[in-house]
Amino acid sequence: xxxxTDDTRQIAAxxxxxxxxxxxxxxxxxxxxxxxxxxxxxxxxxxxxxxxFSLLRCDNVFxxxxxxxxxTPDDALSNAPDRHGDLFRVPAFLPKD
Amino acid sequence: xxLHELTFSEIRHGLSTGTFSAHDLVESALDRIExxxxxxxxxIRVRDRENALAEADEIDAVRVRGGKLGPLAGxxxxxxxxxxxxxxxxxxxxRILAGYDPPYDATAVExxxxxxxIVVGKTNLDEFAMGSSNxxxxxxxxxxxxxxxxxxxxxxxxxAAAVAAGEAVLALGTDTxxxxxxxxxxxxxxGVKPSYGRVSRYGLVAFASSFDQIGTMSRxxxxxxxxxxxxxxxxxxxxxxxxxxxxxxxxxVTGDLRGVRIGIPQESIGEGVDRxxxxxxxGAADAMRSLGADVDTLSLEHSKYAIAxxxxxxxxxxxxxxxxxxxxxxxxxxxxxxxxxxxxxxxxSEGFGPEVKRRIMLGTYALAAGxxxxxxxxxxxxxxxxxDDFTRAFERFDAILTPTSPTPAFRLGEHVDDPLAMYxxxxxxxxxxxxxxxxxxxxxxxxxxxxxIGLQITVDRxxxxxxxRIARExxxxxxxxxxxPDVNGMGQCG
Numbered sequence: 001x002x003x004x005t006d007d008t009r010q011i012a013a014x015x016x017x018x019x020x021x022x023x024x025x026x027x028x029x030x031x032x033x034x035x036x037x038x039x040x041x042x043x044x045x046x047x048x049x050x051x052x053f054s055l056l057r058c059d060n061v062f063x064x065x066x067x068x069x070x071x072t073p074d075d076a077l078s079n080a081p082d083r084h085g086d087l088f089r090v091p092a093f094l095p096k097d
Numbered sequence: 098x099x100l101h102e103l104t105f106s107e108i109r110h111g112l113s114t115g116t117f118s119a120h121d122l123v124e125s126a127l128d129r130i131e132x133x134x135x136x137x138x139x140x141i142r143v144r145d146r147e148n149a150l151a152e153a154d155e156i157d158a159v160r161v162r163g164g165k166l167g168p169l170a171g172x173x174x175x176x177x178x179x180x181x182x183x184x185x186x187x188x189x190x191x192r193i194l195a196g197y198d199p200p201y202d203a204t205a206v207e208x209x210x211x212x213x214x215i216v217v218g219k220t221n222l223d224e225f226a227m228g229s230s231n232x233x234x235x236x237x238x239x240x241x242x243x244x245x246x247x248x249x250x251x252x253x254x255x256x257a258a259a260v261a262a263g264e265a266v267l268a269l270g271t272d273t274x275x276x277x278x279x280x281x282x283x284x285x286x287x288g289v290k291p292s293y294g295r296v297s298r299y300g301l302v303a304f305a306s307s308f309d310q311i312g313t314m315s316r317x318x319x320x321x322x323x324x325x326x327x328x329x330x331x332x333x334x335x336x337x338x339x340x341x342x343x344x345x346x347x348x349x350v351t352g353d354l355r356g357v358r359i360g361i362p363q364e365s366i367g368e369g370v371d372r373x374x375x376x377x378x379x380g381a382a383d384a385m386r387s388l389g390a391d392v393d394t395l396s397l398e399h400s401k402y403a404i405a406x407x408x409x410x411x412x413x414x415x416x417x418x419x420x421x422x423x424x425x426x427x428x429x430x431x432x433x434x435x436x437x438x439x440x441x442x443x444x445x446s447e448g449f450g451p452e453v454k455r456r457i458m459l460g461t462y463a464l465a466a467g468x469x470x471x472x473x474x475x476x477x478x479x480x481x482x483x484x485d486d487f488t489r490a491f492e493r494f495d496a497i498l499t500p501t502s503p504t505p506a507f508r509l510g511e512h513v514d515d516p517l518a519m520y521x522x523x524x525x526x527x528x529x530x531x532x533x534x535x536x537x538x539x540x541x542x543x544x545x546x547x548x549x550i551g552l553q554i555t556v557d558r559x560x561x562x563x564x565x566r567i568a569r570e571x572x573x574x575x576x577x578x579x580x581x582p583d584v585n586g587m588g589q590c591g
Contacts, residue, residue: 003462007462008458011458011461011462011465012458014461014465015416015457015458015461016420016423016438016441016442016445017442017445017446017449017454017457017458018442018443018446019446019454027454027455027458030455030516031455031458031459031462033516033517034408034459034516034517034520035459035462035472037404037405037517038405038408038409038472038476040402040405041402041405041406041409041475041476041479042471042475044399044402044475044478044479044482046475046478046479046482049478049481049482050478050481051474051477051478051480051481052477052478052480052481052484052531053307053477054307055293055307055484055532055533056293056294056337060336061336063333068333071200071201075200075201076200078198078200079196079197079198079200079426079427079428080425080426080427081424081425081427081428081429081430082430088425088426090425090437090440091435091437091440093436093437
């Protein structure tokens, strides 16, 4: 499958990354080379083979539903780029009207 | 013999007989960091000397009055900088986490402290553990203590170099596709990737959650085994940490491997592997045979698809895990833009390095509508076949021997312009991560150019005792006491 610069641009938007046109061109070439290599997986016969989403040989892990140790608000906010009291502050992103 | 040249076993003996103190050891490690780390760049941050020595003094005082001490009491330990340490920062070698100080310790860190170990600093890595050379760090590359023109491997390159150069006795690394074993192999030390679920991932900054495991590094098998015993076990803060009993992974050398069945995959000593590496692995197999082990060849039919399957799944998981870096709750936030979407994209584009962006892009691609079935889902189905290969192999064999890497440490810059060539160097390490089984790398000789060669011993899930038994007996039989050249006048091999 061939990757074009437009595909890369669309993927970048989904990944919340921005690139210059030059960067996109280089990245498209690199992704094409890597995905071409990955394409050899299409040679494997996979009839009846289920995906290995989890390697855990157990169904679930339960615990009592009770309050345990937790971070204080100050701990949780200690690395915030910006805060307002006990809240994370971000620039306004909703229209004013 | 200088303190920084001793192995864990020798150090533990010296501490118990009073030949030296925890204070002496911590001082020696910090002095060593001061004298060689400007050449190696293995550490991103070093612990405050006064605090570290005060911890050592407390341990010495307990020892003097005959009090009870943990199994790692007074041992200087380095911790990879993607494992959370409260008060000591955690950057993942990324600009996006510059200045981040986690509000809690990782479970593995809590446990090593409970065992009496003393953290001396946080080690350099490929950004977010994505890389095989430690060249993808916002803090600059780490150099191999055996040859300053060569990479230490990655992504736990700082941890491996620190242990090889005597800046720490033990180190924690993390292994998602070989990131403990490959640098251990390149730097001539022992590195363990435990079974998936053996060590809690709480506090390990997530890269690819179905592969990530914290592992141990040491100059001898005993140190790696004792360290793993100390940090293993279930954890209510990580549901994937298994409640399978933790065994004491250390035990005495017996000189006997009778009854142990060892398999060598034909593919691992053939085409694409340096001849001297294939010969060293054969030599290790011969040594094990003389200890009484049964050695035979086998085939892991689907291992040729492991790299493609691994990178598609790992990058898909990474693209999801790294979505959390949006500049809101912690880490870098871009300035000078208005819309939230723009802020997030600018924050991430300024904060992540090229390899991390490349992997997020590939992972997003593999998961995107229209590509999901052909890439991500197919890779997960191939993963099932790789798991099945191992299940069949472990019906016939107790352990599998391969090289850790197809070549010794490569030169700095050799693969930086060719990401795919870099990925292919992980050919022997990624299968264990895909299958969730345990594997260890240990030295098995030196190349003609004087570089360490790594031997990988792989066992089934939670069969670490067999892995350590084989490694311990082989280490004693080989009696290869590797010592990196004096780092101040670091060697440059051919």
